[in-house]
Amino acid sequence: MNVVSKDNLIKNVSVAWPLALNAILVQSMVLVDLMLIANLGEISVxxxxxxxxxxxxxxxxxYALANGTQLILARAVGGxxxxxxxxxxxxxxxISxxxxxxxxxxxxVGLDELLSWLVDDPLVSRQAYRYLQVSAFMLLVSSFAQVMIAFFNGSGQTRLPLYGYLIEIPMxxxxxxxxxxxxxxFPELGLRGAAIGSLVAVSIRFGYLAWQLKRQRNLPIMASxxxxxxxxxxxxxxxxFPIAxxxxTLASGVMLHQMLFAQLDVYSFAAITLxxxxxxxGAQFVTSWALATSINISQFRGRQQTHLISEFVEQAIRIILLLGVALCLVFVAFGELLPILYPKLDEQTQQALAAIAPIYILIPLVRTYNGLCGHSLRALGQSVKVLQIHFVTQWVIGIPYLILVLYCExxxxxVFGSILLEECLKVFAFRKxxxxxxxxLVSSDVERRTKR
Structure with a gap:
């Protein structure tokens, strides 16, 4: 590895580690609610x-809209x-x-009908309705915060969003x-209380990000x-638009997966939810390396340094494969710690967790590789191709397979293995x-140098 490549990988690390911590903290918001309400029983879970x-x-x-904006901002930073x-x-x-x-x-407007269609249990539906009523306001605050995070990430200031999450999570x-x-x-609100807590905490993070944005020098927001x-x-x-x-496509597929999983018995669904x-x-933690890679690729393009991209990406792939193996080992340990994390689970839920353990242990290995390839292709202007790969593997193959398995009981x-099936199908297409x-890219660089 030459000195330039080492310098670029070091830069990738400096961008990636705050993104990694951001990812952990973002996902921990769901885990906070999950662990706090776990003692309320399987219905709340x-x-x-x-x-x-x-x-x-x-x-x-x-996040998708902000991610597309982030690549545009990164190019502007490069220039x-x-x-x-x-x-x-x-x-x-x-836009957001x-x-x-x-x-x-x-x-x-359609929440009541949606929940009635998704789940038969009226107790589950009632609790979900109360949570989502509050969360609609949280989404509005989040829409502005996500774009500010994209600005800081695209300009290489990834620590600022990290500090925002460090304020938000304890609150x-x-x-x-x-x-x-x-x-x-205070009144005992149950699951609705978790939604209100998230709304207040997200609003506090928004205030912090707005303050940091105001401190940015020579950023003509009002003139723009x-x-x-x-x-x-x-x-x-x-x-x-192609990125979004x-x-x-992916988010709706994940949502549909979760809705189809809801057709299982309450113990199996609770196990998957946990x-x-x-x-x-875990996926977001490793995806931070892929995001940092895409940001640096965009900045290379903005600085007209495309000759550095090929070697940089190959080195990034080797590193993310090692991270994927490490994450698999982490999930092996996670399986052993589940009885400690959730000590009051029903025996049937514990049996369901044991049944899906081999699958959630293997998924990170292929998902991390696919994530880096997908983000790199988007940064290289191939967002449509990435969309096609995801659409075929998820909607043409993965979801019909899941529906068939559920229908056949x-x-x-x-059932849970449908996620692993999709990821495995993506590997060859992304690599190709x-x-x-x-x-x-290498050929065009050689041709340009020859003309000079």
Whole structure:
């Protein structure tokens, strides 16, 4: 590995480690609620599993829109264009907030019918309804915060969002704990108390991010806001649309998976609900390396240093494979610690957890590789190809397989194994297309140098 490559990988680490901690803290918000309400019983756990799937779709779409904006901002940073950075930030706010307002209204209007269709148990449905009523307001605050996080990440200031989460999480724990169980004279709100705690904590993080944004020097936000026109918004939206569509495809697939899992008995569904946030946290932890890689690729493109990308990506792949193996070993230990983490679980829930253990242990190995390839292809301008791969493996193969297994009343491991099946199918396609893009990149660089 040459000195340039080492320097770039060190830079990747400096961007990735705050992103990794951010990912842990983001996912820990779900885990906070899960661990705090676990003692309320399987009904509350199942309700939280259902609403988490619905919220994951909306938050995931916000994240997708912000992720597309993040790549645009990273290119502007690479070109040292402050006006382009301000434009990207303001347009990102407009798009994200507009999406959230429309979807939140639709969610609240059709919430009762949606929950009635998704779950038969009226107790689960009632608790989920109360949680989602509060969470609609949390989504609006989050829409602005996500774009600010994209700005800080795209400009390499990944520690600032990290500090925001370090403020948010303790507040979430304290407020949720008080409101769930009614400590210090407050009413005992149960699962709804967890939703209120999350809303207050997210609002506090938003305030911190807004303060940090105000401290940014030479960022003409007001001038960009006044100078915006429809053409700029359309151009921005066209670039992020394939990325957003890709994330929406994945998020809606994950939501549908969780809804289909809800058709299982309450013990099996509770087991999956207990495991999924930990799986997602592990995936997000390693995805931070992939995100940092995509940010640096975008900055290479902004600085016209595309000749450095190929070797940089190959080195990043080797590292993420090692991280994937390490994560598999972490989940082996996690399986042994489950009785300690959740000591009051029903015996049938414990049996279901044991049945799906081999699957959630193996998933990180392939998911981490796919994540890096997908993010790298997006940064190289191949978002449509990534979308096609995800759509075919998830919607054409994975979800029909899951529906078939559920219809045939297959074993729990076969139902949960639909996630692993999808990830395995993506490996070959991602590797093939990424290798081709890197080869074309090297060829174009050689051709350009020859002409010079």
């Amino acid at each position: 199942a309700a939280l599993g259902l609403v988490s799937a619905i919220l994951a779709f909306f938050v995931g779409t916000q 040292n264009d402050r006006h382009a950075m301000a434009n990207g930030l303001v347009i990102g706010w407009l 907030a507009g999406f959230t307002l429309i979807t939140s209204v639709l969610l609240l 979430n724990v304290l407020i949720s704990l008080v409101l769930i169980y009614g400590y210090f004279g 806001r006044k100078a915006l026109n429809v053409a700029q918004v359309v151009t921005h939206f066209r670039e992020i 569509t890709n994330f929406v 495991v999924m946030p930990w799986m997602q946290m 297959g074993p729990l491991w076969a 297309h990424l290798k081709r893009e890197l080869t074309l």
